[in-house]
Amino acid sequence: MTSNSVYESWTLPAIREELKKRNANVFEFYDTIYACGTTEPEFKMDVPCQNKYKDAHVGMTGNFPQFTMKRLTEYLSLYCRDFDPKCKDMYEERYLRCYRVCTNPENGLTFILSIVWAEMKKSVTYKVDLSLYENGVVQEVHCKCGARQVPSALCKHFVTVLYASFRVFQAGIVLSELSCTQVLQTFHKANSHKGSPLKAHHLQTICEKI
Numbered sequence: 496m497t498s499n500s501v502y503e504s505w506t507l508p509a510i511r512e513e514l515k516k517r518n519a520n521v522f523e524f525y526d527t528i529y530a531c532g533t534t535e536p537e538f539k540m541d542v543p544c545q546n547k548y549k550d551a552h553v554g555m556t557g558n559f560p561q562f563t564m565k566r567l568t569e570y571l572s573l574y575c576r577d578f579d580p581k582c583k584d585m586y587e588e589r590y591l592r593c594y595r596v597c598t599n600p601e602n603g604l605t606f607i608l609s610i611v612w613a614e615m616k617k618s619v620t621y622k623v624d625l626s627l628y629e630n631g632v633v634q635e636v637h638c639k640c641g642a643r644q645v646p647s648a649l650c651k652h653f654v655t656v657l658y659a660s661f662r663v664f665q666a667g668i669v670l671s672e673l674s675c676t677q678v679l680q681t682f683h684k685a686n687s688h689k690g691s692p693l694k695a696h697h698l699q700t701i702c703e704k705i
């Protein structure tokens with residue numbers, strides 16, 4: 496790659512010195528050119544207001560886009576990719592923190608908002624936005640992770656949400672993270688004994704020692 500910049504060969508101290516001489520701030524300069532639109536803006540998707548979304552439920556299946564597994568693989572094939580079974584595992588292991596749906600009757604689009612745990616770090620989550628046409632064709636997608644800043648890139652979070660959309664279309668249910676009220680309390684259950692079993696006459700010996 497060639498560059499015409501005359502400053503290309505400058506060292507960092509020389510650039511610092513020149514900025515000082517000109518009383519310039521490199522961040523202000525960057526902000527100015529960004530505001531003028533001379534740099535590529537971050538890929539952004541227009542989505543409905545968050546309060547218009549509802550959690551996916553069985554009653555939704557009638558209106559949900561016909562997002563079949565065929566639609567999913569068709570979309571991935573646009574980027575020469577096959578479906579990664581790891582994304583199915585991530586879905587079944589409840590990597591989705593939430594899966595919310597908003598249908599716009601005016602343009603027939605269905606928007607999906609999901610929060611997905613990062614595959615490796617369980618302390619990091621990414622927001623995934625997806626819009627589908629009624630026939631299940633993907634209109635637009637966006638994931639907050641670095642990979643999806645480029646519209647043509649694919650990441651596991653997004654593919655996991657696509658797979659979840661197939662499951663919603665199929666059964667109207669989605670496997671998301673369990674909240675504390677969804678897990679049965681267990682404090683009344685006795686802990687299982689993990690020690691070695693003792694013979695009864697040894698118990699007698701222990702009692703005598705006490």
Ligand SMILES: [Zn+2]
Nearest residue numbers: 638640650652
């Ligand atoms: Zn992602």
